[in-house]
Amino acid sequence: MAIEHAILVSLLEQPGSGYELARRFDRSIGYFWTATHQQIYRVLKRMEADGWVDVREVAQQARPDKREHSVTEAGRAVLAAWLHEPIQPDSVRHELAVKIRGAAFDDPAALIHEVERHHRAHADRLTHYLAGELRDFTGPDAPARPDAGQELQHVVLRGGIAYERMTLAWLQDVLDTLHQLAER
Amino acid sequence: MAIEHAILVSLLEQPGSGYELARRFDRSIGYFWTATHQQIYRVLKRMEADGWVDVREVAQQARPDKREHSVTEAGRAVLAAWLHEPIQPDSVRHELAVKIRGAAFDDPAALIHEVERHHRAHADRLTHYLAGELRDFTGPDAPARPDAGQELQHVVLRGGIAYERMTLAWLQDVLDTLHQLAER
DNA sequence: TCCTTCTATGCAACTCGGTGCATAAACAAG
DNA sequence: CTTGTTTATGCACCGAGTTGCATAGAAGGA
CATH class of the missing domain: 1.10.287 (Helix Hairpins)
Incomplete structure (x- = not known):
């Protein structure tokens, strides 16, 4: 699997910006899959280009604007396909x-x-x-x-x-x- | 940490060739740290160049020769230094x-x-x-x-x-x- | 006013690890 | 005598992930 699927799950649970995702990966879903903000931004770009997510510019008060990402139907389909694939045994690093x-x-x-x-x-x-x-x-x-x-x-x-x-x-x-x- | 340390530990427990190490990483130490044979050979080369291991050519009957690696004093020192460093919390991939x-x-x-x-x-x-x-x-x-x-x-x-x-x-x-x- | 902090996004360089492929010695099976 | 299997070593390439750095808006404190 890839970070893409963890991001899709997190965005389905709650749409958000790259920054917000990065914070979720410091807790919540981050307990089971880690990612840095650089990685998240890079992958979000690709997912946007591939049509897996939509982006909405959101103006905020007291802080910079953000780009809120939501999962598209195509993104849901990608996630569903992955869910039906068997998982490879996880490589251990203890x-x-x-x-x-x-x-x-x-x-x-x-x-x-x-x-x-x-x-x-x-x-x-x-x-x-x-x-x-x-x-x-x-x-x-x-x-x-x-x-x-x-x-x-x-x-x-x-x-x-x-x-x-x-x-x-x-x-x-x-x-x-x-x-x-x-x-x- | 890096694969180097796992290889040092395995070679200290028992000297061996890259091939033998690769098989150990399919069981024994491999339950806690995985590595493919390509990775092992590449790292062994580097460790040899850095003087962490010695290599002895061993002729065998009924099978090709092998290059048996043993840990040098310098290698032991590298391992000892690593053992005294604190570990970063392991990044999870579940x-x-x-x-x-x-x-x-x-x-x-x-x-x-x-x-x-x-x-x-x-x-x-x-x-x-x-x-x-x-x-x-x-x-x-x-x-x-x-x-x-x-x-x-x-x-x-x-x-x-x-x-x-x-x-x-x-x-x-x-x-x-x-x-x-x-x-x- | 400058400095720091938090929010927010991004690039460049590098390392690590995996996949695929290649080679070769020795033996066993057909 | 060719093919397949096990042992044994290695290269080239690519993608994933990390580190370091850069930018910028907005707020609060020294």
Whole structure:
């Protein structure tokens, strides 16, 4: 897949400018697909040229004008075609795992602080996810009868929460192992 | 980080040719860092030119010669320096999550087969991991007193197992959600 | 008034990684 | 004796993604 599809999904959920998309890729959909603003602008240009999105110039007060993008029928068709394609197995890049195996050839104890830092970062992210879940899906302000889009966003968020909880438990396992090795 | 460090770790665990490395990146270390053989050969050339690895021509019977690479002291130093650097938060690429959110704008039920396929693939991988754990770490042939390298490889493998179990549970959650939406 | 910050858009250069293709030694199968 | 398979190494090209830099409107603070 490409960034194009993530952008189509985000624009279908809510039309917006390149700048707004860039901010969404720092949160929300960005938890599952990252992109920089340069990449987003470049791809938006191409999508516009290919007729996947329409652009509307919007004047704003107290800030510069923006170019708001909406998905066209052609864009929806592209997304639908992609949704019906099977996904290739995702290529993994788990840097910390490589470091942990590499620590055998250095000082394993030196990794402890790094792993603790990761543990804190994932704990923060979990807190953030849980707050988002409470706000949008399980709290008093959440819709009583969520539509399909909300149900799907929620199940994706539950995946993020499960991932963070699993990661925290594993990092604790790593820490225990490193401490044991340090005692030898 | 770069592929260089994963190659250094793999060569420290066991010297080998580019071809052998490519096969390791299809299993073992490949579960946490992928690389194609073209990439490996190209990087090995550069690492050789930079003096990170030594090459020994090895004649073999019943097959072509190979170039066996070993890590030099300079290579170890490069790895050690990297081990002491903090890691950037890993950029996520979770294609299935994007597809699930995109399904709101198509037919959610059409995703069921795809998700089931992923469920089977992850179940296979879990089985594979568990077999490896039994063979190398917890079975009767496993070392009674594992060294630091083995302990660290084991904790990384436990991470893979935890990831697959979490993913399987989440994919079941996704399937339940898709079925509920299909009934509407 | 100048400086900084936030919003908003974009170019140029480069690196990384993947796809496709090519070569070659050794053996096995037909 | 040709074809196919496995081992083994490599080049050329292209697209995706990152880094660094540039521009500009509007607001607020020093």
